[in-house]
Amino acid sequence: MSDAAPPAKRSRRSSGAVTLHDVARLAGVAPITASRALNTPAQVSAEVLRKVSEAVARTGYVPNRLAGGLASTRSRLVALVVPTVSGPVFLDTIQALTETLDAAGYQLMVGQAGYEGRREDALLEAIIGRRPDGIVLTGILHSDASRRRLLASGIPVVETWDLTPTPLDMLVGFSHQAVGEAVARYLHGRGRRRLATLSGDDPRATQRAQAFARAAEALGLPPVRAVVVKAPTTLQAGRGALTALMAEHDAPTTLPATRRGRGRMAGPPVDAVFCSSDLLALGLLTEARMQGLAVPDDLAVVGFGDLEMAAQAAPAISSVSVNGAGIGVQAARFLIERAEGRAVAERVVDIGFRLIERHSS
Amino acid sequence: MSDAAPPAKRSRRSSGAVTLHDVARLAGVAPITASRALNTPAQVSAEVLRKVSEAVARTGYVPNRLAGGLASTRSRLVALVVPTVSGPVFLDTIQALTETLDAAGYQLMVGQAGYEGRREDALLEAIIGRRPDGIVLTGILHSDASRRRLLASGIPVVETWDLTPTPLDMLVGFSHQAVGEAVARYLHGRGRRRLATLSGDDPRATQRAQAFARAAEALGLPPVRAVVVKAPTTLQAGRGALTALMAEHDAPTTLPATRRGRGRMAGPPVDAVFCSSDLLALGLLTEARMQGLAVPDDLAVVGFGDLEMAAQAAPAISSVSVNGAGIGVQAARFLIERAEGRAVAERVVDIGFRLIERHSS
DNA sequence: CTGAAAGCGCTAACAC
DNA sequence: GTGTTAGCGCTTTCAG
Numbered sequence: 174m175s176d177a178a179p180p181a182k183r184s185r186r187s188s189g190a191v192t193l194h195d196v197a198r199l200a201g202v203a204p205i206t207a208s209r210a211l212n213t214p215a216q217v218s219a220e221v222l223r224k225v226s227e228a229v230a231r232t233g234y235v236p237n238r239l240a241g242g243l244a245s246t247r248s249r250l251v252a253l254v255v256p257t258v259s260g261p262v263f264l265d266t267i268q269a270l271t272e273t274l275d276a277a278g279y280q281l282m283v284g285q286a287g288y289e290g291r292r293e294d295a296l297l298e299a300i301i302g303r304r305p306d307g308i309v310l311t312g313i314l315h316s317d318a319s320r321r322r323l324l325a326s327g328i329p330v331v332e333t334w335d336l337t338p339t340p341l342d343m344l345v346g347f348s349h350q351a352v353g354e355a356v357a358r359y360l361h362g363r364g365r366r367r368l369a370t371l372s373g374d375d376p377r378a379t380q381r382a383q384a385f386a387r388a389a390e391a392l393g394l395p396p397v398r399a400v401v402v403k404a405p406t407t408l409q410a411g412r413g414a415l416t417a418l419m420a421e422h423d424a425p426t427t428l429p430a431t432r433r434g435r436g437r438m439a440g441p442p443v444d445a446v447f448c449s450s451d452l453l454a455l456g457l458l459t460e461a462r463m464q465g466l467a468v469p470d471d472l473a474v475v476g477f478g479d480l481e482m483a484a485q486a487a488p489a490i491s492s493v494s495v496n497g498a499g500i501g502v503q504a505a506r507f508l509i510e511r512a513e514g515r516a517v518a519e520r521v522v523d524i525g526f527r528l529i530e531r532h533s534s
Numbered sequence: 535m536s537d538a539a540p541p542a543k544r545s546r547r548s549s550g551a552v553t554l555h556d557v558a559r560l561a562g563v564a565p566i567t568a569s570r571a572l573n574t575p576a577q578v579s580a581e582v583l584r585k586v587s588e589a590v591a592r593t594g595y596v597p598n599r600l601a602g603g604l605a606s607t608r609s610r611l612v613a614l615v616v617p618t619v620s621g622p623v624f625l626d627t628i629q630a631l632t633e634t635l636d637a638a639g640y641q642l643m644v645g646q647a648g649y650e651g652r653r654e655d656a657l658l659e660a661i662i663g664r665r666p667d668g669i670v671l672t673g674i675l676h677s678d679a680s681r682r683r684l685l686a687s688g689i690p691v692v693e694t695w696d697l698t699p700t701p702l703d704m705l706v707g708f709s710h711q712a713v714g715e716a717v718a719r720y721l722h723g724r725g726r727r728r729l730a731t732l733s734g735d736d737p738r739a740t741q742r743a744q745a746f747a748r749a750a751e752a753l754g755l756p757p758v759r760a761v762v763v764k765a766p767t768t769l770q771a772g773r774g775a776l777t778a779l780m781a782e783h784d785a786p787t788t789l790p791a792t793r794r795g796r797g798r799m800a801g802p803p804v805d806a807v808f809c810s811s812d813l814l815a816l817g818l819l820t821e822a823r824m825q826g827l828a829v830p831d832d833l834a835v836v837g838f839g840d841l842e843m844a845a846q847a848a849p850a851i852s853s854v855s856v857n858g859a860g861i862g863v864q865a866a867r868f869l870i871e872r873a874e875g876r877a878v879a880e881r882v883v884d885i886g887f888r889l890i891e892r893h894s895s
Numbered sequence: 896c897t898g899a900a901a902g903c904g905c906t907a908a909c910a911c
Numbered sequence: 912g913t914g915t916t917a918g919c920g921c922t923t924t925c926a927g
Contacts (some may be wrong), residue, residue, distance in 0.1 A: 570913085
């Protein structure tokens with residue numbers, strides 16, 4: 174551009190950092206050639222490759238991915254939306270996601286939507302603005318506005334940790350309904366009759382608890398007592414919930430009022446609890462022991478998430494195990510495939526779950 | 535540009551998304567005016583503001599932050615480097631960081647460096663390439679090459695969770711040495727004489743353990759037995775370590791060989807253990823109880839991190855509490871100040887720690 | 896295999 | 912208050 178007469182007025186800002194131009198000049202090639210040496214080394218002669226590498230090393234050049242992303246419409250960035258990072262549940266997924274993406278040259282951006290769903294729209298706008306090559310959602314999307322926005326953006330999306338017949342795009346998760354049913358059948362099979370749930374108030378925990386209650390009813394069991402605590406769940410909440418669970422008066426249930434009170438038996442009102450997290454389960458178990466309730470004899474406890482602490486507790490806590498890392502790996506693969514332009518054949522993966530039986534039930 | 539004759543050949547790619555141009559055209563103003571309406575509404579007439587807002591709403595326009603960042607050299611992105619997200623220790627910091635940044639309109643990008651320090655350089659390059667407005671490091675930086683790179687990039691940096699006389703830039707943390715000393719003095723004051731450490735092999739845990747051992751020596755206590763496990767620490771590792779800690783033969787210590795064996799007394803070889811995490815402490819405590827060792831009578835246990843589980847364990851575990859959220863908030867503030875162009879007066883904040891005494895010691 | 900030109904979508908500098 | 916112009920640093924397109 175400025176090649177001839179005027180002293181090439183160094184206008185405007187310029188971050189001051191080394192650019193591809195500088196590298197190219199030092200290597201004695203055109204900028205585009207330097208670019209190719211870095212991005213598609215196969216397309217360039219050995220000689221050029223050597224000179225460019227040397228220039229990069231000498232200058233400490235670090236490519237500006239903002240510029241690259243703008244020019245190529247590929248940001249090599251993947252965004253993740255979690256309710257909060259402070260729950261241990263999604264940690265394995267985050268870890269696996271980061272590692273798998275990283276191995277393919279992508280970075281992960283994490284956003285917290287909170288459990289209220291309040292910030293979801295704002296967060297999504299911030300994410301879309303960065304033009305990520307993919308978005309991973311934990312759970313399925315609530316707001317309709319957000320759904321439309323996402324669809325309009327054309328960015329590949331993976332919903333995770335849930336299953337729905339109407340996925341936005343791609344999906345890797347499992348059925349919370351199936352979990353609730355499996356646990357109910359299991360406890361029934363172990364001779365438990367007075368079932369209860371202790372759940373955080375997030376949508377997925379609620380789904381499990383409701384399916385659990387329905388399955389219990391189908392098995393001919395009395396109404397399931399349901400105690401709900403605020404998400405994210407804590408040990409403390411688990412401890413505090415014992416009283417509510419064991420109270421003699423009728424606790425709120427998910428069944429119609431006409432059925433309440435039917436089929437009550439003598440003895441403690443509850444002989445098995447399905448908790449929506451291992452944290453709740455451990456808290457409950459701790460408190461039960463302190464109050465002289467025998468686990469599992471008086472009370473069976475089943476958790477969810479299969480955290481290390483569930484296995485290491487005394488007694489060891491039965492729990493529903495989900496392959497969180499597997500979800501992360503699969504989600505990353507989906508996105509990478511798409512980013513590389515390959516079409517994804519199977520867009521939905523049910524990763525399943527396992528009920529791990531331990532001493533608490 | 536193309537205003538006259540040729541049919542303005544719609545060249546090249548164009549992501550297809552709505553751009554500021556489209557919004558401006560619809561609102562009947564120049565692009566820069568639309569830009570101002572969005573970014574600095576005070577500089578624009580009410581009439582223009584209304585028309586632009588309407589155009590944005592109608593088109594579903596989401597600004598391309600890649601382009602904005604490139605043009606303004608402000609990406610509104612902050613990068614965080616953690617060893618791994620799978621440890622609960624930094625979760626509060628991540629949470630607080632995300633929230634504080636978010637409130638100011640910044641996004642957080644998370645990178646995992648691993649505990650090996652192997653990936654650190656590559657990760658840093660990936661981060662610098664995104665031209666974030668700030669970088670938060672957990673711990674202080676090891677590799678010299680990385681230090682130079684970071685310095686050269688000119689990006690504001692906050693080191694956290696540690697203290698050093700030679701910070702790279704800004705710093706918010708606490709002294710691990712002071713922690714080790716405080717715990718040693720505390721246990722000595724409680725009448726414990728045969729001290730031990732159980733630590734992950736990360737640099738900060740090692741620092742605490744070594745300071746603990748030196749302080750014990752200064753107090754005239756026998757050599758401190760040191761058991762080291764691989765980071766990240768787990769409950770399992772804590773359980774497994776009991777045997778090594780209680781073995782009668784000499785375990786490796788951090789003191790010279792000539793001092794070993796001096797001052798040995800009758801009874802169990804160890805009567806107090808300082809663990810580098812609450813996970814280790816809880817595992818140790820669980821195993822001790824199973825083997826019939828009374829806590830705290832036979833064995834005092836102190837953890838680190840003050841996780842909820844420490845307080846909720848039975849017996850409740852004494853622990854060193856660090857204000858992880860405070861670290862996150864302060865780090866975010868530092869970076870925001872810098873990004874807004876304000877100079878940061880005090881560049882180092884010692885956030886301190888508290889030893890929480892509970893039943894385990 | 897290498898290069899020149901054009902422009903991704905936005906904002907900093909000046910004008911008016 | 913608003914517009915014009917010129918890039919930010921890179922990569923695509925098209926030509927050798």
